[in-house]
Amino acid sequence: MTPQAPTPAYRRLSVEERRGQLLDAALTLFAHRPPEEVSLDDVAEQAGVSRPLVYRYFPGGKQQLYEAALRSAADELRLCFDEAHHGPLTARLSRALDRYLAFVDQHDTGFSALLRGGSVAATSRTTSIVDGVRRAAAEHIMSHLDVDEPGPRLRMTVRMWITAVEAASLIWLDEDKQPPAEELRDWLVEQFVAVLSVTAKRDPQTEALVEALAADV
Amino acid sequence: MTPQAPTPAYRRLSVEERRGQLLDAALTLFAHRPPEEVSLDDVAEQAGVSRPLVYRYFPGGKQQLYEAALRSAADELRLCFDEAHHGPLTARLSRALDRYLAFVDQHDTGFSALLRGGSVAATSRTTSIVDGVRRAAAEHIMSHLDVDEPGPRLRMTVRMWITAVEAASLIWLDEDKQPPAEELRDWLVEQFVAVLSVTAKRDPQTEALVEALAADV
Structure with a gap:
């Protein structure tokens, strides 16, 4: 030796x-x-x-x-949204959601305590950190949709869906992580397409996106 | 005199x-x-x-x-959800949303301060008052849908939509109450039907509801 x-x-x-x-x-x-x-x-x-x-x-x-x-x-969560800008859009969204749900799964109690609010540790600073993540999520989605200047209806639709995803994550944790993450992910992607399609009837910018989404299988 | x-x-x-x-x-x-x-x-x-x-x-x-x-x-807000159990379901939902949006309009700053969280006045008690209103909203919706025992998928869908409505209200206040309340209301109703329809493909209970909704014009 x-x-x-x-x-x-x-x-x-x-x-x-x-x-x-x-x-x-x-x-x-x-x-x-x-x-x-x-x-x-x-x-x-x-x-x-x-x-x-x-x-x-x-x-x-x-x-x-x-x-x-x-x-x-929050920095770790932002990394979940990083996704290459090629391939079908719904597949990109699915991969980002997979990473997001894995994060939620790993940080379960902390994640709910934070988002449920009313925690003794909640302040305007913690709220603004969480809001920053929401904004980052919306910006990522817009960049994948190739939209530089989203109009108010598209913006509202995307932000509503992001909030709905947060709510789904909290309920998912409450319900012992049921349905399985893969099913939840597919369901959330379907909801994204559905709410965009509703907005498309009221907004030409969103209409063009929905047509592109449908062509991009 | x-x-x-x-x-x-x-x-x-x-x-x-x-x-x-x-x-x-x-x-x-x-x-x-x-x-x-x-x-x-x-x-x-x-x-x-x-x-x-x-x-x-x-x-x-x-x-x-x-x-x-x-x-x-919160008591006043609950009154907004009171709606007679007859007539087309989407018309009932529209009327409840009209009252809700009028409440949001009247209480604008207080409403956002509360829901944005991180306020110095936010505690677990204020959070639970707000959660009580959310629960009441979900119960009203279930009772109008004539559902006594909602399964997890239907429950999650309704709660996600309620959260999305809250987000829409906050964005609406940020955007100087644009689009007009009537348009926002119709759009929210359309989103409700759209997300239920997505869930219907994964859940027989929701599927039956969506068929009833479509028949009930």
């Missing part, structure tokens, strides 16, 4: 690494418990560090840590 | 009347300003009473008054 350099028992993490480690620990806890039931002690224990260290990184305490964790979850 | 009894300059209100007067004053203020911008002084001034009197009725201060006003608005 050749001699090996001893593995260091302890490696000093960079500030960014440490911050990331604490956020990961917080996200894991917030994913499955409402914010009011997670203490900084829990976060320190989960990360295997001392409580003062958590405070050094998040001097604002739990609220600051919660908001940072939420921002990090 | 015959002599008349002098009109009393001051009539003592009963406890319930006084409470109602204060709630009306609060609702008027909360309707057009976010809760954080309404003080108890404003409520006293609006009702033409002293600040201590407001405190006597609402010792919990603004939060208690806000929740009581919200409960009273």
